[in-house]
Amino acid sequence: MFEPEQCVILLDGAMGTELQSMGLMTERIPEGVNRTNPEAVIDIHRRYIQSGAEIIYTNTLGVNRYKLDGSGYLVKDLIQAAVQNAKTAVALEKESSDNENHSVRIALDCGPIGTMLKPNGDLSFTEAYEIFREIVVYGKEAGADLVVFETFTDLLEIKAAILAAKENSDLPIFASMSFEENGRTFSGVSIPSAAITLTALGVDALGINCSLGPDQIFPLAEEMTEWTNLPILVKPNAGMPNLTTGKYDISPDEFAESMSRFPAIGIHLIGGCCGTTPEFIQKTKERIQSCHFGKTLNQERTVLCSSVKAVVVDRVRVIGERINPTGKKRFKAAITNHDIAYILNQAIEQTTAGAEILDVNVGMPGIDEPTFMAEVVEAIQSICDAPLQIDSSDPKAIEAALRIYNGKPLVNSVNGEDKILHTILPLVKKYGAAVIGLTLDENGIPQTAEDRIRIAEKIIKTAASYGIPKQDVIIDCLTLTVSAQQSQALETLQAVRLVKERLGVKTILGVSNVSFGLPEREIINTTFLTMALTNGLDLPIMNPNNELMVNAVEAFNVLSNMDVHAEKYIAAHNAAQTAESITPVSNLSLEQAVENGIKQAAAEMTSELLRSMSPSQIIDSFLIPSLEKVGNRFERGEIFLPQLIQSATAAQASFEVIKKIFAQNKTDQNTLSKGKIILATVKGDIHDIGKNIVKVVLENSGYEIIDLGKDVPDERILETIKNENIQLVGLSALMTTTVKNMEDAIQKIRKETRCKIVVGGAVLTESYALSIGADYYAKDAKAAMDIAKSVLG
């Protein structure tokens, strides 16, 4: 519907500003005016059309189920009325216009819901999707020509909106976000991440609106042009608002002058946001008629992103392999015990060690992989900026993760099998991901590099048939185990080189497999890695905690002239030298290490003690008594909160050593435990720091903690109490509003179980806690320790 290469398309200006100047912005739901005073809305639309707008936005920015709740208005009615008003305006203008070619299109305008999605808020992706679905369906029924999502600050929320539009209509989609001067939205979304993700999701135009004036938006728009080849829209405010008067600070002429700079950098769609009026649009139209229009197409780059960070595969980028249960007993135990915190720590550890992308695989027999995969991806992206690689053989798990992924991920993987290609590639395209193609098919792994290239070609071709460009296909030539098939290592390396040379795509390899079955594996791994890099490997999947391998990558970047002036290498290795020189030699006992909160010493001493003592001896004679002592000192005010936590985390380091040994010996970790405790922040509440403090202290006092997280539905708590036969549950709530939910939860637990209940939270007091039916009130983590001891021993 657009031919923006040839021209600039003019959008309209602000609706609210006009309504305000007519004294029509007093209602709680300003869009109510679509029904109470349609003439006013029609008049504004007409004036924008007269001023030259070719696309007008319906007066529906804030119309959604959440905002209309309790207002007496219905989404359907307001959208129908608003679209009708726009249609009437277009029809009336057509009648009175001399120019028969003057066609004006109607965009269904849709803003953010008005409350935040998880993890920052409590709205789920599915709830957000439903809210947008309703809007799109009614907008389409009413006859809108396209849908505009604008003023968004959360990339995941606009993704929910885009999916709702794509799955429920065939309307063209414009997607626009609001950025601050630092080039980030309020949720931290960067320009590259927005552009990459929205482009990959297949919108028709993307852009920037509101928040800033044209001069502040200009550099941001310019940056955006570097990350997309789609048409870009820009709708700035009329400058910046005056703090005292709230008025915007530039005139229609100044606005037009500033806007005239945009066509030259390739901006196709131009209009105004807050503070702009038909006069602004008219002046802009006059001013841009004589503008030179420029646009340079970007090079096709391979790039992945989270909502805040883009990773361009323009040099070697390490993919962390640790979030994967294969061959990792401790990780398997974490999955079985639903220990999300362990998985999150793996994520943080790897990115700290230099991984720029993280592979996420939680496949294990007996778990509901789609649900768990989505939960883990959601949790990782709430704390980690690195783009993720969704790794599963279950298409349902892949789709579950792709749907809620906030950015552009990499899917691991497809191969040359038709069935897999035609199942996974449509998902990759729909959700805007990149994909790894393994060079194997129904007949297994080909023995020669040539045959592997043939499969790579097939994958790239099939991907293209689904509209997935070549740069979004990354080929894995497959690492074989050198102890079993020695000649294959060179074949793999040759395939890597030829795939790059002939097909011009990026390459990926899981490196560590090569050494399976050999002693001192890292020697082989590091050498193979270096050889692969030399042959053109872009993305090694490896353990970033392995210093030798990371060193090999860093050295390669220096020697291949990628790390200019060896800056990164020098920074990393100078820092390493300093770190070594200040690490003290530990000569503390385990008790001292815990009491003084020194993690490394606690872990070292535990390994030492395990030679002569059983884990339960260590726990009962050292860890628990030390932590109790620390707890008592905390209670007496001799130490304060950070010290209590440091002691608990030192004990945690010790427990971690013990758990590893248990996992290796396949001993049930539950034998370590003095009892299971559920911790949950109640429904509606998302402040969970208090609960997390209690968790750290209790789980290192010998209890097994089932942490259900925050905003937990009562049913989930109840179900877990029953399934796990729980004797003690801890609930937290911060606000008076959510204490009510706590009371409801307590009543439900009481009705069906005999489980004891301890509560805590900022507004609670002992008497308040007892009055809502709790058995105990814990004013702090030490009190929780004492209560756990009295209930569970």
Next chain:
Amino acid sequence: MQQIIPQLSYIDILRYLGYRNTAIPKALEELIKSCMELTLQTIQPKSIYHRYPISVLSEGIAVSGTNIILKGKSIRNHLLESKEIFLLAGTIGIEMDKLIRTKMVSSPDEGVILDSCATTAIEMLMDQTENSIRDLCSQNEESITWRFSPGYGDLPLDTHINLLGALDTSRKIGLTVSRSLILIPSKSVTAIIGVTKKVIKIPPQDHCDTCSKNSDCVYKKAGFSCSNQSNA
């Protein structure tokens, strides 16, 4: 709207951490200092305020030009001397929430320190904002009351909703409220300040009178007051 907080108050951070004049190990002191630095690098302090005439109705105090009715005795007492008020809101941004969330997983000791740094930062931001309002008023020889937030006394928490709407905070400073009336980002404050003709001196314990924790306040027991005006 964008504000600058040049330095955080070390003593306030300690207070929020429950510190009671014991020796702080050097390593911990350094950790706190580095958390303060990290906080200053991470926060995006933003605040907004606007002045409105008010009128007393039977159901509460109506804020002109908005759909806000301030209900309850406490706010009525607070605004006894005022014919106009300021609504104000501030936040230090969502990045800080993410940082605290991350650190609570990887190093909870830093997590709790950062949480206290963030609480200190939002208090300082609101103090700065209050000072701007005070300066503005003093030019007209007016004075102001202390800032009164939804949830104090019997002023309902759901006052947040219309207050945020009136100030258009979701667009202007990125501040929203959840369905359970929790402000998001979590280190955020909304408040009401009365404009008065004469200087109002409110003794500090008045803050405590409106607090639900007054009877068993840990700060009070330790001989402090929290002066915590946020839901943080």
